Amino acid sequence: MERSANALDERSKRVLWAVIESYINNPGPVGSRYVTKKYAFGYSPATIRNIMADLEEMGYLRQPHTSAGRVPTDKGYRFYVEHILEEEIGYHSDFAKTILRRFKSIMQDMESILSETTKTLSALSHYMAMAVSPGPEGVTLRRIELLPYKEDRIAVLILTDEGIIRHHIIKNEFRLSASDLSRITNFLNREFAGYTIKDIKEELINEMIKDKEEFDTLVDRALRLCTEAIETYGANIFITGLTEILDFPEFADIERIKELYRTIEDKHNIIKLIDKIAHSEGVQVIIGTENPIKELHTMSVIASTYKDKDRPAGVVGIIGPKRMNYISAISLVDTAARILTKILEEGGEGWKRRK
Amino acid sequence: MERSANALDERSKRVLWAVIESYINNPGPVGSRYVTKKYAFGYSPATIRNIMADLEEMGYLRQPHTSAGRVPTDKGYRFYVEHILEEEIGYHSDFAKTILRRFKSIMQDMESILSETTKTLSALSHYMAMAVSPGPEGVTLRRIELLPYKEDRIAVLILTDEGIIRHHIIKNEFRLSASDLSRITNFLNREFAGYTIKDIKEELINEMIKDKEEFDTLVDRALRLCTEAIETYGANIFITGLTEILDFPEFADIERIKELYRTIEDKHNIIKLIDKIAHSEGVQVIIGTENPIKELHTMSVIASTYKDKDRPAGVVGIIGPKRMNYISAISLVDTAARILTKILEEGGEGWKRRK
DNA sequence: CGTTAGCACTCCTCTCCATCGAGTGCTAAT
DNA sequence: ATTAGCACTCGATGGAGAGGAGTGCTAACG
Numbered sequence: 144m145e146r147s148a149n150a151l152d153e154r155s156k157r158v159l160w161a162v163i164e165s166y167i168n169n170p171g172p173v174g175s176r177y178v179t180k181k182y183a184f185g186y187s188p189a190t191i192r193n194i195m196a197d198l199e200e201m202g203y204l205r206q207p208h209t210s211a212g213r214v215p216t217d218k219g220y221r222f223y224v225e226h227i228l229e230e231e232i233g234y235h236s237d238f239a240k241t242i243l244r245r246f247k248s249i250m251q252d253m254e255s256i257l258s259e260t261t262k263t264l265s266a267l268s269h270y271m272a273m274a275v276s277p278g279p280e281g282v283t284l285r286r287i288e289l290l291p292y293k294e295d296r297i298a299v300l301i302l303t304d305e306g307i308i309r310h311h312i313i314k315n316e317f318r319l320s321a322s323d324l325s326r327i328t329n330f331l332n333r334e335f336a337g338y339t340i341k342d343i344k345e346e347l348i349n350e351m352i353k354d355k356e357e358f359d360t361l362v363d364r365a366l367r368l369c370t371e372a373i374e375t376y377g378a379n380i381f382i383t384g385l386t387e388i389l390d391f392p393e394f395a396d397i398e399r400i401k402e403l404y405r406t407i408e409d410k411h412n413i414i415k416l417i418d419k420i421a422h423s424e425g426v427q428v429i430i431g432t433e434n435p436i437k438e439l440h441t442m443s444v445i446a447s448t449y450k451d452k453d454r455p456a457g458v459v460g461i462i463g464p465k466r467m468n469y470i471s472a473i474s475l476v477d478t479a480a481r482i483l484t485k486i487l488e489e490g491g492e493g494w495k496r497r498k
Numbered sequence: 499m500e501r502s503a504n505a506l507d508e509r510s511k512r513v514l515w516a517v518i519e520s521y522i523n524n525p526g527p528v529g530s531r532y533v534t535k536k537y538a539f540g541y542s543p544a545t546i547r548n549i550m551a552d553l554e555e556m557g558y559l560r561q562p563h564t565s566a567g568r569v570p571t572d573k574g575y576r577f578y579v580e581h582i583l584e585e586e587i588g589y590h591s592d593f594a595k596t597i598l599r600r601f602k603s604i605m606q607d608m609e610s611i612l613s614e615t616t617k618t619l620s621a622l623s624h625y626m627a628m629a630v631s632p633g634p635e636g637v638t639l640r641r642i643e644l645l646p647y648k649e650d651r652i653a654v655l656i657l658t659d660e661g662i663i664r665h666h667i668i669k670n671e672f673r674l675s676a677s678d679l680s681r682i683t684n685f686l687n688r689e690f691a692g693y694t695i696k697d698i699k700e701e702l703i704n705e706m707i708k709d710k711e712e713f714d715t716l717v718d719r720a721l722r723l724c725t726e727a728i729e730t731y732g733a734n735i736f737i738t739g740l741t742e743i744l745d746f747p748e749f750a751d752i753e754r755i756k757e758l759y760r761t762i763e764d765k766h767n768i769i770k771l772i773d774k775i776a777h778s779e780g781v782q783v784i785i786g787t788e789n790p791i792k793e794l795h796t797m798s799v800i801a802s803t804y805k806d807k808d809r810p811a812g813v814v815g816i817i818g819p820k821r822m823n824y825i826s827a828i829s830l831v832d833t834a835a836r837i838l839t840k841i842l843e844e845g846g847e848g849w850k851r852r853k
Numbered sequence: 854c855g856t857t858a859g860c861a862c863t864c865c866t867c868t869c870c871a872t873c874g875a876g877t878g879c880t881a882a883t
Numbered sequence: 884a885t886t887a888g889c890a891c892t893c894g895a896t897g898g899a900g901a902g903g904a905g906t907g908c909t910a911a912c913g
Binding site: 251252285286288290292293298300302306308310311312385386389390394395397400401404405408 | 752
């Protein structure tokens, strides 16, 4: 009955698949009899038990306690999603329709779109949804405006190609007049428009401050002013739909909820996760302990990057229990990423109206 | 032993006070013996029992079940906070210091300040904190800017006296040029600066659209454009610190947490609550069933309005279990409201630097 | 007449234990 | 290799009983 440690024959695969599907559809360990009833394999429970014992030995399943049914391990889920990912991922047209309809009515800045996306995504998937806006390296400055605000304040408006808008208030340290500001604005746009925020932040400003002696004081002041506004630029994280997953039996334990809530409230935590996803191609599935965030070891994350000019811009995804409907979740996330990529593409040409 | 239905003699008051304080300090019904031990009244438990029975009859206390200790009713808490409110409310200087220190470093727009305020408030009180930014009727337009953005988009920037900044993207339906926009901007500022958003929304625009024939088409277009941007203006609600109250024994029940979370996630819900508070003077305490929101019947809300030009602008407050430390919570909320009022006052004169 | 000691009683909470049932692992038969 | 049969394990369920906190009542007291 010995079989090589990692090779799964066809029959084992089918049983493993059956166990995982059963477990996803209703919680609680799945037993050998249930599998034989639900899936007509043509084997008796005893045979299935043998196979399940093998699968356990190989690390795909485990027993919560002796004489309970089997439950998939992270390795088991991994097997399951690998097979899903091999298939063509279905474009989720319901989702696409819903979300495009919403966008048509708002047609707002990118971050409003991301916020709407997470809402739609969590409503349709019944899991938590998250989205991350492009970071400094993925955002190209289109226009910067310095406007006189209050007596000693200036409002800085940053408009980007990606449809992200940020405003910022800075002190008018040098008591610059409206016409000064207008001149500075022109200068800034001439110098910096078309560069990414990251480039502006790291290279240009440093460089120009270095040989500032060559410039007149107004330019020097312009650089100092916009430094503060530029430096605060950071990606925004949107997370919605905690209520959606609250009813899953895996959150019957109150400590779990508290832990989860604390984890997502601390958004810096999520950054770690994003890095892992941002530089990979296609839909990423992170199961349980594969997650760098310890608090999410009981959860699965499905995420994908959306792109701008063929470079990864931001991340969109779903967070749910490990026992989640991977097929529909993967399809939803993939669709979301495609839509966001499309919006950015069209945005580059001026956000043409969809027909 | 009968005594008139609502009059509390001095001794009863002292006992009631003792029971409530005991209950606030540690959960679980408080018994007659505990009271005599902890507070040296000079009476035996039996006497206290009699008094407590009277207090129960009058509706200030109740028994969770026969032969348990007493627990305050909402009426009991009401008695308690009325006495607190009669006293001079202590200015919470720790809080004031902390928050002013933070503001000094950010010195940002009003909504960032509100966001920071809730964070500090929840961290210091260990309850949930909320804040509401001024609504359309409390916000005076200082400046509006229309900037060409993408090919067929215009970015609208709204700057207000209260330090609230909003940006909005609208369609450039009329293919207006940069110089058109600049002329429109001038026109809008000339006409509307100094009015509240509400006034602009309701009266001015309607009026001007009515006799639009008298105006040239550019003005007509200007009005239409800014209508959309103005109309979306709404108050923002900030709520932080759910994690702070998660550990209180009243949330040992998982359903309670879910319910609470759903309640605060639906921000429209909170609006109802705000109305009740916004038009009252001083610190408001809303105990349990006094709350118009049914889901908050097990909670208490402590809130106060902050003002701008002597008119109520927004609301800041704390949400916690009924069994909460009212004395410190009231002091914190009062201090927060005063600070925000002060910031708005100073903002009116140009956000002068604090010395 | 208010106050107090004493005592029976109530009701919650915790723990223990028996039962039940689902599901396994093993063995022997096919 | 597969299967039927069976003993066994372990969690879940629920009832019984002990323990304890606290009350309400009564009768005695100053």
